Amino acid sequence: MIAGLVPAGVRTAEVFGDVADVSLFPEEEIAIASAVDARRREFATGRHCARAALSALGRPAVPLPPDEHGVPSWPDGVVGSLTHCHGYRAAAVAGREDVMSLGIDAEPHRPLPQGVLEAVTIAPERAALAVLADSYPSVHWDRLLFSAKESVFKSWFSMTGDRLGFDDAEVEFEAEIPFFRARVLRQRPGWAGKAPMAVGGRWLVCRGLVLAAVSL
Numbered sequence: 001m002i003a004g005l006v007p008a009g010v011r012t013a014e015v016f017g018d019v020a021d022v023s024l025f026p027e028e029e030i031a032i033a034s035a036v037d038a039r040r041r042e043f044a045t046g047r048h049c050a051r052a053a054l055s056a057l058g059r060p061a062v063p064l065p066p067d068e069h070g071v072p073s074w075p076d077g078v079v080g081s082l083t084h085c086h087g088y089r090a091a092a093v094a095g096r097e098d099v100m101s102l103g104i105d106a107e108p109h110r111p112l113p114q115g116v117l118e119a120v121t122i123a124p125e126r127a128a129l130a131v132l133a134d135s136y137p138s139v140h141w142d143r144l145l146f147s148a149k150e151s152v153f154k155s156w157f158s159m160t161g162d163r164l165g166f167d168d169a170e171v172e173f174e175a176e177i178p179f180f181r182a183r184v185l186r187q188r189p190g191w192a193g194k195a196p197m198a199v200g201g202r203w204l205v206c207r208g209l210v211l212a213a214v215s216l
Helices: 026-031 037-056 116-120 123-135 141-160
Strands: 011-015 078-085 088-095 102-108 169-174 179-184 198-206 209-215
Touching: 011 037, 026 037, 037 078, 037 088, 078 141, 088 102, 088 209, 102 141, 116 123, 116 141, 123 141, 123 169, 141 169, 141 179, 141 198, 141 209
Parallel strands: 078 102
Antiparallel strands: 011 088, 078 088, 102 209, 169 179, 179 198, 198 209
């Protein structure tokens, strides 16, 4: 599913559930030594997807331990993104000569928990979501907006090394085509020239999930 949201030069891998008996590198084992079993399975399956995507890119299997920010340590010359939610794991990778940054996200296709919408949106987004919900009630637009923002944030972090807050970006959807626009609302010292202040992405609702992806 995620392959349909990214350009041809991006390689992806996805699974619906966890993969048993994934071999991890020692550096990865150290990173999850104290994790509970569910987190270990999620981590290992994510690395399984990442290495499958890297193989499709012509890259060897290498350790992908999380860095100090919890982001996988991708090989030199590679950009990548991971996502996971209940029943789904995916990875996307590309060469830096083709793609500047990637961000993918998957969420269950159901409404956000009560009170979360106000925390992750700004007023213009909530107004737009209300219109979309009236016109296209089969889509949980609140959850899709959350997913779109997560994909934007991952892409932005890979370019700048800074994390955006939920009120730092505004997302607008095209309902008739699976496309969204995100505009960064605040400029911070050191950002100039590192990343565009507006990006576009694609979205999908399928198999009980919402997915979003940004690639630059």
